[in-house]
Amino acid sequence: MSDETRTAGTARPARTAAVIPAAGRGVRLGAGVPKALRTLGGTPMLIHAVRAMARSRAVSVVVVVAPPDGADGVRNLLAEHALPEKTEILVVPGGETRQESVRLGLAALPGDVTDVLVHDAARPLVPVDTVEAVVDAVRAGAPAVVPALPVTDTVKEVEPRPAGQPEPVVATPERARLRAVQTPQGFDLETLLRAHEETAVDGEGATDDAGMVEALGVTVLLVPGHEEAFKVTRPLDLVLAEAVLARRRATDAY
Template sequence: MNIWAVIVAAGKGERLGSYKPLIKIGDKYMLEYSVETISKSNKIEGIVVVCLSNYIQFIRELLKKYDLVKYVVPGGKLRQDSVRKGILKVPETAEFVLVHDAARPFVSVDIIERSINAAVQKGSCVVCVGVNDTVKRVEDGFIKETLDRDSIFLAQTPQIFKRKELLEAFENAILKRLVFTDESSLMEFHGIRPFVVLGDNSNMKITYPQDLELVKNFINSDVDFKKLSEKVYEEEKVRKVQNYFVGIGEDIHPFDKERPLYLGGVLIPFEKGLKGHSDADVLLHALIDALLGASGLDDIGTLFPDTDPKYYGVSSLTLLQKVSTLVYSKGFKIQNIDMIVFAEKPKIRAFKDEIISVISNTLNIDKIKVNLKGKTAEGLGFLGREEGIYAKAVVLLKKEENC
């Protein structure tokens, strides 16, 4: 796989008050850090550095010691102009181009390797980090709404795309006089959905003087940036995994000819219902136990005992509402629900959509998160003899972090 890198170092650094790539951090210039890290990858065939025209000769001399640096070229007025000029120096035989900002000097070898692997497999890659703070959308100085931070990521570099597609997108932008702040925005407009790889906060972009001071403090301390970067990435993976909880619920009720049949909160027209202390909604009882199990709460029999008269004949939708309040109060969000009703009769297909709507409305979640299936026992056992109904539910919860 032929992959080249373009390192963008053509910004004037107006917000920093100095040309960033040639600021000394420790014993090296800022630009050298990125060049050195990318040079360690055996998957990169060559590097093009794009810089301000009046620094070309100095940077060429500076980077002579890095064999992978094949070209140092002047940038353009806009960032996308500079990236395009760099790509034009990349051989047409290169399939992918990795674009990285020189202002992110502490990108790790691990991020470079994972990005390349993802791009080869998925066709593109953008390094992003999640947000830890609660995200607000503000209009006219007032909070308009709170956004779901689980779906919000901050784009970093490297960003990797196929050379031909990236160049075509740049040419299209020139024709339409469009300006984009990064390659992923450009490619999204071009109809390509980039794949995301998790980065880390040590891959920060140096923009303001305080950013530079923070970085210099790290350099002058005993902190190993490489180890810190890997540690942050691993902890982020673990944190995301540990935030998910699975619960399983099951329930069985025998038929009772004297009672109505409720399944999933819906009255089912059938010749017999189910025997139980409440309304005996076997499906909701399984769902309730799954929710309680995933959130680490007591089971349905403990919370709503059949020895308590106040629960006699109670609607299981009322119990589901009570349980959802408990679950949500513990900081959980429902990611999805999958349920099965096992019965020879009645067939639930005709009532499936109504049941899903009732459950999703009760739990205040999107219907797409709720699934329901009906199965028979093929004539076997108590189900096959039409003596009752068995239900099973699986729930995935996500624990919301404190703000």
């Protein structure tokens, strides 16, 4: 349904929240400030990501998961920038892994939330249409939904070797069956909570919430992603993001 969710056999109004884990340091962008706080068009990527979630008509709560010792700094940062007044913004300290940070973000959600988006702060330019496509699919009954794009490059499975060494190919997956997933990933809240309860933190922890849900035997649906929802991971990505933002500002008064 578009405006209600079934829980324990009863219908109650749907309320969507977004959790943005932003506790990582993003070493691939180089030394300095955490990746989520790098500026894009003069504004931290985290602010762009919060605005991207808050622009959705369905998202009424955004929980930002800050570095373990940086919650006050993130609150101050959010206070310095204009954000939609209709959206409640919460900040909580995160953990040592992304998996733990998402779990802490989920624990901070108001009790009437029925479904949740988990969005990478490093995907600051996801269009609102993509966000709402995910929300609509979850509210229509899908327990887990992920935006994705077809893979354009041929992908090889290899036997890993130390960095810089040649790696033998062991398989070539059929490209037509492959998709590159993006965020926000959307979930029925009870399903995602169960996935986090049943998935132990191993090493650096799980980096894909949809993968955790898959491990429960729950079907994950894909909806079309968008090429502008790319992840800003390396310096070249930041150059591309600046160009996309400049085009938006020139054409859409972004």
